[in-house]
Amino acid sequence: xxxxxPATNAGSLGDLQRAFQDYLLSGSDRLTASVHDTRKADRxxxxxxxxxxxxxxxxxxxxxxxxxxMAMAGPADFDYMARSYIAARPSRHPSVRWFGKDLADFLxxxxxxxxxxxxxxxxxxEWTLGDAFDSPDATPxxxxxxxxxxxxxxxxxxxxxxxxxxxxxxxxxxxxxxxRRDEQEPGNLxxxxxxxxxxxxxxxxxxxxxFRSLAADEATMLAALMQECPFPELxxxxxxxxxxxxxxxRAASLLRSWVEEGMIGSFRH
Amino acid sequence: xxxxxxxGLGLRPDHYEEIVANPGRVTWFEVLxxxxxxxxxxxxxxxxxxxxxYPMAMHGVSLSIGSIDPLDRGYLDALxxxxxxxxxxxxxxxxxxxxxxxxNMHDLLPLPYTEEALDHVAERVMRVQDHLxxxxxxxxxxxxxxxxxxxxxxxxxxxGLAERADCEILLDVNNVYVSAFNHEFDAYAFLRAMPTKxxxxxxxxxxxxxxxxxxxxxxxxxxxxxxxxxAEAVRLFPDVPTMIExxxxxxxxxxxxxxxxxxxxxxxxxxxxxxxxxxx
Numbered sequence: 001x002x003x004x005x006p007a008t009n010a011g012s013l014g015d016l017q018r019a020f021q022d023y024l025l026s027g028s029d030r031l032t033a034s035v036h037d038t039r040k041a042d043r044x045x046x047x048x049x050x051x052x053x054x055x056x057x058x059x060x061x062x063x064x065x066x067x068x069x070m071a072m073a074g075p076a077d078f079d080y081m082a083r084s085y086i087a088a089r090p091s092r093h094p095s096v097r098w099f100g101k102d103l104a105d106f107l108x109x110x111x112x113x114x115x116x117x118x119x120x121x122x123x124x125x126e127w128t129l130g131d132a133f134d135s136p137d138a139t140p141x142x143x144x145x146x147x148x149x150x151x152x153x154x155x156x157x158x159x160x161x162x163x164x165x166x167x168x169x170x171x172x173x174x175x176x177x178x179x180r181r182d183e184q185e186p187g188n189l190x191x192x193x194x195x196x197x198x199x200x201x202x203x204x205x206x207x208x209x210x211f212r213s214l215a216a217d218e219a220t221m222l223a224a225l226m227q228e229c230p231f232p233e234l235x236x237x238x239x240x241x242x243x244x245x246x247x248x249x250r251a252a253s254l255l256r257s258w259v260e261e262g263m264i265g266s267f268r269h
Numbered sequence: 270x271x272x273x274x275x276x277g278l279g280l281r282p283d284h285y286e287e288i289v290a291n292p293g294r295v296t297w298f299e300v301l302x303x304x305x306x307x308x309x310x311x312x313x314x315x316x317x318x319x320x321x322x323y324p325m326a327m328h329g330v331s332l333s334i335g336s337i338d339p340l341d342r343g344y345l346d347a348l349x350x351x352x353x354x355x356x357x358x359x360x361x362x363x364x365x366x367x368x369x370x371x372x373n374m375h376d377l378l379p380l381p382y383t384e385e386a387l388d389h390v391a392e393r394v395m396r397v398q399d400h401l402x403x404x405x406x407x408x409x410x411x412x413x414x415x416x417x418x419x420x421x422x423x424x425x426x427x428x429g430l431a432e433r434a435d436c437e438i439l440l441d442v443n444n445v446y447v448s449a450f451n452h453e454f455d456a457y458a459f460l461r462a463m464p465t466k467x468x469x470x471x472x473x474x475x476x477x478x479x480x481x482x483x484x485x486x487x488x489x490x491x492x493x494x495x496x497x498x499x500a501e502a503v504r505l506f507p508d509v510p511t512m513i514e515x516x517x518x519x520x521x522x523x524x525x526x527x528x529x530x531x532x533x534x535x536x537x538x539x540x541x542x543x544x545x546x547x548x549x
Contacts, residue, residue: 013386014337016416017369020378035414038453041481046451049413049484054376091373094331094344095303099375137309163308207311 023047024054025090058086058099065100065130068122068178074187081113097134100127118172118191125174128166128202132209135164140205140262146255153269157231159255162265165203167214167222175200175211205262217241218254231255274324274358275536276529277512278522285315287522292322294526297358299470299512302329305355306347316355324358326470326512327351328439331373332362332397334407335380335390338369345400352401358510359469361406361439364390364427381416382426387433394434406469407431408439411447411476411485423448424462431467438463440506441472442499443491447483460502468506473499473532474514488517490528496535503539511536 022028037043059082063070070078085106091099104124107113113120140162149157177191199219202211214222217238224237231251238247258264277297280288282304298319305316319325331344352360365377380386398405409427421429431438440463449456475489491499491513503509511532513525 013335013381013383013389016381016418017337017366017378021369021372021374024374024376025372034417036417038451038482043414046413046482049482050376050378053484054374057375091368091375092371094341094347094373095306096375097303097307134307134310134312137313164310204310207314 020050024051025087027051055083055086058091058096059083061096062100062103066103066123066126068126068174068181068189069103069119071181071184071186071189072116072119072122072177072191074185077187081107084110084113103127118174118177118193121170121172122174122178122191124168125170125178125200125202128168129209129211132164132166132202132204135162135204138162138164138265141259141264141267143256143259146259146267149269154231155269157267157269158228159225159267160228160265161222161226161263162203162205164209165201165226165263165265167219167226168200168202169197169219170194170200171197173198175213201263203261203263210261217250221251221254222258225255225258274510275508276533277326277510278525278529279328279512279514279516280316280319280325281515281519282312282315283519284522284525285319288319291522291526295323295529297324297326297510297512299326299328299361299514300355300357302327302348302351302360302362303331305351313354320355325355326510327355327357327360328408329360329362330375330377331367333367333369333373334362334364334393334397334405335386336366336369337389338371340393340396345397349401352403359406359437360401360403361408361470363410364407364430365410377410379410379412379414379416380426382419382421382423384420387421387426387429391430391434394430394436398434398436404435404437406437406439408441408472409444409448410441411444411451411483413451413482413484415452422454422462424459428462428464428467431464436467437469438467439470439472440468440502440509441474442502443472443474443476443495444485446495446498447476447485451482456498457501460498460505463506465506468509471499471502471506471509471511472514473511486517487514491531496531499532500535500539503536504543507540507543 016034019031019034023031032043035043059079062082073081085103089102089106104120104127107120107123171193172191173194174191177189181189199214200211201214201222202209220237221234224234235247235251238250242250274297277295277299280298280300305312329348363377365379367376367378368374394405427438445456445459449459473491474487475491477484477486513528515525
């Protein structure tokens with residue numbers, strides 16, 4: 001039977017709830033004296049059902065949200081990482097859907113995990129994919145709407161992207177590693193360091209999320225477009241890479257491809 | 270049963286396509302409210318698609334009706350918005366607390382069965398009902414510990430709450446069985462203590478038996494003893510809709526349909542047993 005002595009009935013509703021939460025979060029044993037043993041099991045064993053369930057439930061949530069991180073870390077390291085995250089960032093949202101939101105920041109800023117920056121980048125990539133998955137629905141702009149515009153409109157024309165679109169930069173080739181996440185034993189997945197930091201775009205034109213890498217000038221222009229810079233400024237930001245004379249043609253070409261790929265949500269002039 | 274909404278299942282993403290491939294095998298679904306509190310994308314598209322063909326009840330896990338934290342206004346607004354999208358048969362959650370100090374433990378933690386807790390929960394239920402503009406349905410949870418502070422039996426607490434707050438009861442038959450084993454009370458007496466007109470829905474599920482205690486895992490088929498308890502529930506509370514919960518180790522949809530047929534058979538057998546008495 002429990003070493004906590006007989007249960008006592010002291011404690012208001014608030015006292016008991018605080019003691020229960022403290023037990024789950026920090027192992028505080030204040031609750032033990034307030035609950036009963038049974039004839040079959042001591043209260044320590046019974047309380048552990050809650051403590052084990054709390055951790056295992058959230059570890060499972062993280063494993064579902066981060067299969068690429070699991071493939072890189074392996075089950076044992078993933079379990080340690082997840083328990084550290086659970087302790088550091090308890091859930092403050094009604095849905096477990098959002099529990100893993102801070103994992104990439106946590107891994108990037110917390111020893112010893114900060115020694116594996118590729119894993120933090122994988123976490124950022126996977127969270128952003130998940131974000132695109134259930135982001136607000138929107139219908140991409142079609143090419144016809146833009147070709148119908150009078151030429152004067154292009155002097156002030158600006159755009160917004162779909163709500164699901166995110167622009168990311170990685171030092172490691174985590175998106176391609178993510179595509180191989182099921183091919184190797186968990187723990188053996190590695191992401192190679194890219195020759196140079198590479199920009200990636202993630203977006204969901206209909207119901208299926210897409211991602212692809214971006215050339216450096218394409219990433220520059222997309223970042224400017226997301227700031228709602230007018231089309232002439234989008235052209236200007238390309239000048240350093242393609243020259244003044246080629247900037248308009250390059251900007252038009254990139255814009256056409258983004259429209260065809262369903263990245264552009266709206267425009268105004 | 271005469272009601273069109275009789276035997277249902279929990280709507281799970283694993284089964285979306287199988288549901289479309291096996292139309293009409295259930296008369297309703299229960300959806301987990303929080304799973305659809307998202308801005309858009311495939312989850313809401315599936316929800317809208319299936320809602321066109323099936324009535325749905327909403328079942329939440331984060332209302333935290335017993336918590337000493339203030340009610341989460343943002344959560345209640347999201348819940349109400351979802352009721353406007355789904356137009357549910359009813360809205361349920363659990364008689365428990367899920368956290369405090371702004372932290373969600375994502376577990377159904379037991380309340381002490383005290384007059385203080387009863388006053389607290391009843392007042393909150395009434396405020397939630399006012400906000401949603403409908404009655405709330407609350408489920409008895411499985412529990413693994415009991416508090417020394419408890420002054421009431423769980424069944425008296427639930428019955429008292431239903432009357433005082435004018436809410437309804439989601440009677441989880443498996444949870445009654447689990448808690449009865451864990452705390453050594455009479456599961457059948459629990460059922461008999463429920464106010465007949467307040468029981469709005471039954472839950473059925475499997476569990477994990479650890480020898481000294483049972484854990485409510487929803488990852489196994491329903492065991493014979495729970496089916497027997499269900500038969501008594503159906504006898505006591507006729508025409509109450511039934512659904513099976515499965516949240517882990519999820520089998521193919523058709524396997525759950527077969528398990529639901531067992532519930533149908535039991536309800537039919539109980540109804541036939543009742544019929545001659547009614548004719549006397």
